[in-house]
Amino acid sequence: MGTAMRVNYAGVVPLSTLDWTGKSAFTIFFRGCPLRCPYCQNHPYLEGTGLVELEFVEEKIKSSKPFVSAVVFSGGEPLMQAGIVDLAEFAKNLGLSVGIHTNGCYPERAAEMIERKLVDKFFIDVKAPLDDPELYGKVAGYESGETNISPSRTPEKITAAVAKTIKTADASGLEFELRTTVFRDFIGGEEEISRIVTWISENVKNKDVTYVLQQGIPEHSLQENLRDIRVLGREELFELGKIAKSHLKKVRIRTKEEGEEVV
Known part of the structure; x- marks a missing residue:
């Protein structure tokens, strides 16, 4: 292990039952993300520096061990960190x-972790239909004006990277979950969900993959003009779940009101 390696640390949730259904997890958040999704809930972690030695995080993991069965790396974007x-x-x-x-956005690091048998489950965002780079770019904040995404990370490159990550996880035989955050009048209308799940059903070989529709919480959005949008209710999300269910076997919805439910 490189003694000088550091990670851009944001904080932890010592015990979470929400980040990995069925497991008690110690969740670690890292700073930094290549995207600027306007509805991002964790936008305080997008920028800033909280560099710490690996040993600092290792001690936290070690102290959590008696209470949890899993560690979840989140963010921000954890795969940005070489130290992961x-x-x-x-x-x-x-x-x-x-x-x-x-x-x-980091299929190569995902592949490295699979190859070295260092990951048990991926939770991968599918922010919009993967065959529509323009819409994906909008949802990923490519032209939001909030903060410029690196010009080299075009919508076409973003969608290609996400598709590659999904196919890499799929080919590995590991358990993985795909998820879409739904936000009224921004992303997650009936047609968009239909297009997302059609892509999944046509491109993912693992027919037991779980697809989750997550309720976006407007008040926590990165982009201020989205903060007053009316939250999508549980019943509305369930109806979208039924659309997904017509293409996929395992569909869930996640809401503030009821937590996670099977559709």
């Missing part, structure tokens, strides 16, 4: 399962 590989190895050596929440 060493941290995952540390967690695995303690006997903990490792889960990764990712926007899918």
